[in-house]
Amino acid sequence: xxxxxxxxxxxxxxxxxxxxxxxxxxxxxxxxxxxxxxxxxxxxxxxxxxxxxxxxxxxxxxxxxxxxxxxxxxxxxxxxxxxxxxxxxxxxxxxxxxxxxxxxxxxxxxxxxxxxxxxxxxxxxxxxxxxxxxxxxxxxxxxxxxxxxxxxxxxxxxxxxxxxxxxxxxxxxxxxxxxxxxxxxxxxxxxxxxxxxxxxxxxxxxxxxxxxx
Amino acid sequence: xxxxxxxxxxxxxxxxxxxxxxxxxxxxxxxxxxxxxxxxxxxxxxxxxxxxxxxxxxxxxxxxxxxxxxxxxxxxxxxxxxxxxxxxxxxxxxxxxxxxxxxxxxxxxxxxxxxxxxxxxxxxxxxxxxxxxxxxxxxxxxxxxxxxxxxxxxxxxxxxxxxxxxxxxxxxxxxxxxxxxxxxxxxxxxxxxxxxxxxxxxxxxxxxxxxxx
DNA sequence: AATTGTGAAACACTTCACAGCC
DNA sequence: GGCTGTGAAGTGTTTCACAATT
Numbered sequence: 116x117x118x119x120x121x122x123x124x125x126x127x128x129x130x131x132x133x134x135x136x137x138x139x140x141x142x143x144x145x146x147x148x149x150x151x152x153x154x155x156x157x158x159x160x161x162x163x164x165x166x167x168x169x170x171x172x173x174x175x176x177x178x179x180x181x182x183x184x185x186x187x188x189x190x191x192x193x194x195x196x197x198x199x200x201x202x203x204x205x206x207x208x209x210x211x212x213x214x215x216x217x218x219x220x221x222x223x224x225x226x227x228x229x230x231x232x233x234x235x236x237x238x239x240x241x242x243x244x245x246x247x248x249x250x251x252x253x254x255x256x257x258x259x260x261x262x263x264x265x266x267x268x269x270x271x272x273x274x275x276x277x278x279x280x281x282x283x284x285x286x287x288x289x290x291x292x293x294x295x296x297x298x299x300x301x302x303x304x305x306x307x308x309x310x311x312x313x314x315x316x317x318x319x320x321x322x323x324x325x326x327x328x
Numbered sequence: 329x330x331x332x333x334x335x336x337x338x339x340x341x342x343x344x345x346x347x348x349x350x351x352x353x354x355x356x357x358x359x360x361x362x363x364x365x366x367x368x369x370x371x372x373x374x375x376x377x378x379x380x381x382x383x384x385x386x387x388x389x390x391x392x393x394x395x396x397x398x399x400x401x402x403x404x405x406x407x408x409x410x411x412x413x414x415x416x417x418x419x420x421x422x423x424x425x426x427x428x429x430x431x432x433x434x435x436x437x438x439x440x441x442x443x444x445x446x447x448x449x450x451x452x453x454x455x456x457x458x459x460x461x462x463x464x465x466x467x468x469x470x471x472x473x474x475x476x477x478x479x480x481x482x483x484x485x486x487x488x489x490x491x492x493x494x495x496x497x498x499x500x501x502x503x504x505x506x507x508x509x510x511x512x513x514x515x516x517x518x519x520x521x522x523x524x525x526x527x528x529x530x531x532x533x534x535x536x537x538x539x540x541x
Numbered sequence: 542a543a544t545t546g547t548g549a550a551a552c553a554c555t556t557c558a559c560a561g562c563c
Numbered sequence: 564g565g566c567t568g569t570g571a572a573g574t575g576t577t578t579c580a581c582a583a584t585t
Contacts, residue, residue, distance in 0.1 A: 122576065130527035134506065148544065157508040160544095161578060168546055176545040176584040193527055194535045201526065212425030216522060224526040262533040263526075287529040293347065295370040303532035305525055309429060312518055313414065313437040313476075314343035314406055316500040319516035320475040322407045335554065361566065373566095374556060381568055389567045390563040 125166045126193075131156050132163065133189045139182050148179040195223045202256055202264040202285075204276050206231040206246050209291055209309075210267035218242035226265070228255050256283045265289045266296075277304075338379045339406075344369050345376065346402045352395050361392040408436045415469055415477040415498070417489050419444040419459050422504055422522075423480035431455035439478070441468050469496045478502045479509075490517075 135155045139147060149167075153160040167173065167180070170192055174180040190196045201217075203210055203226045210229070217226050229246045231237075236246045247255065255261075264285045266276055273292035280288060287303040290296055293311070296304055348368045352360060362380075366373040380386065380393070383405055387393040403409045414430075416423050416439045427439050442454055445462045452459050460468065468474075477498045479489055486505035493501060500516040503509055506524070509517055 120575095124576070126531050127524065127528045129531075130521075130524040133527070134523075150544080159578075161580095162576090164545060165547080165577085172546065174545050177543045178585065179544065192531065194530045194533055195527060199526075199530050199533070208425040208428045212421040213522065215421040217526075224523075224530060263529060265526075286533045289525055289529055303529060305529055307520065307522075307525060308343075309426065309520075310347075310437075311340065311343040312502055312520060313412075313430075314346070314408060315340045316476060316502055316516060316518055317407045317412050317437060318339050318342075318405065320407055320412070320499045333553095337554070363566080372556070374558095375554090377567060378555085378569080385568065387567050388563065389561065390565050392566065 119169060121169045125169060128156075128158060128162075128166055129189050129193055131158070132166075133186065133193070133195075136182055136186045136189070140186060144182050146179045147182050147185070149174075152180075190223075198222065199224045199263060200227045200259060200261045201225065202228040202230065202252070202261050202280075203267065204230045204249075204252070204264060204280070205267035205269075205291075206233070206236055206241060207267060207269075210265070211241050213265065213267065213291075214241040214244065224263075228259070228261065230255075252279060253283045256280075256285065262286045263288070265291065267291045270294045332382060334382045338382060341369075341371060341375075341379055342402050342406055344371070345379075346399065346406070346408075349395055349399045349402070353399060357395050359392045360395050360398070362387075365393075403436075411435065412437045412476060413440040413472060413474045414438065415441040415443065415465070415474050415493075416480065417443045417462075417465070417477060417493070418480035418482075418504075419446070419449055419454060420480060420482075423478070424454050426478065426480065426504075427454040427457065437476070441472070441474065443468075465492060466496045469493075469498065475499045476501070478504065480504045483507045 132152065135152065136147070149160040149163045152163050156163070170188065173184055173188055201224055203214055206229055214226050214229060226242065226244060229241055229244050230249050230252045231246050232249045234248070237248055239246050262285060264280050266273055266288060268276055270292045273290065273294045274296060277288060277296045277298055281298055281302055285302065288296070288298070288305070290304055290306045291309070293308045298304055345365060348365065349360070362373040362376045365376050369376070383401065386397055386401055414437055416427055419442055427442060430437070430439050439455070439457060442457050442459045443462050443465045444459050449459045450461060475498060477493045479486055479501060481489055483505045486503065486507045487509060490501060490509045490511055494511055494515055498515065501509070501511070501518070503517055503519045504522070506521050511517055
């Protein structure tokens, strides 16, 4: 089971398992079966077992999984066993909302540096983090060894920001701009394009036109 | 080629094609090949041809696709040939940012109703749309025949909101709350869970721990 | 008896490769 | 000659089904 290629889709399910497990931990649940996890997450029990097995066998046959051990393992796998610092580039509507949201949401991945090029915003704080000018970006990211960044700038500026981020050693980017970023293979990019989400959803609504083609 | 099952992943690529085509239209480009579309979108040319072919053959062999016709066809397919109204439930950080973003971003899918349960927000506007109390939700959505909704409320309230939306005839939901919604099969749900995006991205960063297990 | 871990089968999506058409 | 449209092959992911383990 080692040295097997782990699908990205499996990685994206791990945080869901983690959330449910943390809730169970709060309720002092000690053991959980894949069937019960399936009920709580909406994924199938086989899929859950397979996902977990990619990283080794840490359940007990006939019994189930230890909630506590599973939490620790998944945190390790996702590199969340210590606080992960993230830089946010772009303090517009989306960036600001995301920073505030992140403050409330959790502690394990934390926005600790915010950059913008609007001088009117300098010195202001979002979620207790000061907005810094873009000129400081390279210095701050290198100094603090930040590995992850969020791009929330307009489309026309996104590629240039990405290039800078790659140059200062960023390894993973969450990109909210509606652009395909060109990045070297060792950098992971996850795109969230809100327009695309809305537009593709419209497909699944019934058009109430009366005119057929 | 009719009556074939169209993969959801293909539907989600259509808005990307549409965006690029609209840009080409601005530049008065009249004909585009799948190879060129591939270059501009980052998808493969075969995939683009296959995606388009699901809906019928509207290219010309040896020539390419008419930009204008392709735009019209994709808009039709996605039900974007007339303005789509969307209801936003929850005017917190994320909801507000999304409404403002949507105002700037495009006109084809438009947030035209916003609901919240915070009385302090009533009467205020976001992006020229008045915030209404939750009590008005059913009435407004039915009256205007709105088919799509965005859920941007805290997790604990999300399922109840979803139930209400389903009851008043909503067919597609964009869910920002970190919850698996239980909805009947005819309702499409697209989840965007920002915590999950950040946490799964952390997997792809190099941990700089010195201690192995 | 219950539940994990896992090959094998099934399914879904992408890429290949080329016939068909302009 | 060039580019689309599409069966066939290939690849990736999920589900099945059951042996292994407690």
